[in-house]
Amino acid sequence: MPEPVEPFVAVYSEHLPAVSRYLARRVARDDVDDLAADVFAIAWRKREQVAPGEELPWLYRIAAYQVANHRRRLAARASVLGLLAAPDSAPSAESLVTADAELARAWAAIGPRDREVLALVVLDDLPVSQAAVALGTSANAVSIRLHRAKKALAAALSAAHAESAPDSAEGERSTQPAT
Numbered sequence: 001m002p003e004p005v006e007p008f009v010a011v012y013s014e015h016l017p018a019v020s021r022y023l024a025r026r027v028a029r030d031d032v033d034d035l036a037a038d039v040f041a042i043a044w045r046k047r048e049q050v051a052p053g054e055e056l057p058w059l060y061r062i063a064a065y066q067v068a069n070h071r072r073r074l075a076a077r078a079s080v081l082g083l084l085a086a087p088d089s090a091p092s093a094e095s096l097v098t099a100d101a102e103l104a105r106a107w108a109a110i111g112p113r114d115r116e117v118l119a120l121v122v123l124d125d126l127p128v129s130q131a132a133v134a135l136g137t138s139a140n141a142v143s144i145r146l147h148r149a150k151k152a153l154a155a156a157l158s159a160a161h162a163e164s165a166p167d168s169a170e171g172e173r174s175t176q177p178a179t
Helices: 006-024 029-045 055-081 101-109 112-123 128-135 139-175
Strands: none
Touching (some): 006 029, 006 055, 029 055, 055 128, 101 139, 112 128, 112 139, 128 139
């Protein structure tokens, strides 16, 4: 007798939007649907390995592997053509923060590991325990990485603010009438 597919269909329906958003922050929009399909194809084959309640971080982990494989394929394709590959970075969540130039500069200034843990916990709204599953590490390690990433982002924000502050101070001085 064939296995029932309803539980998997429920997981697919519930988590496809989140997995697609995760992928959209990391790859070109044109590749999101194909990679999401690959993620769920792998998830179907390995569905016995996931613990109940940990489906989303498990899917994120599969998606992370798919993104890495995708980037390797792009790099190989680019090297064959003699072109430069797109830079390997953590989430392209930069598009989410470009409205604030200081935040965008700070986001770009922190390391990819910091961006990844911040993206999972802050942008993807995963609890630390589920981010740990997605990253393949312990919850304690994720908590430490998250704390360090927040400190790094805060420092980068301070630096970005300090860079823009002299410009605004000069502008204020130039608009004041000379006495």
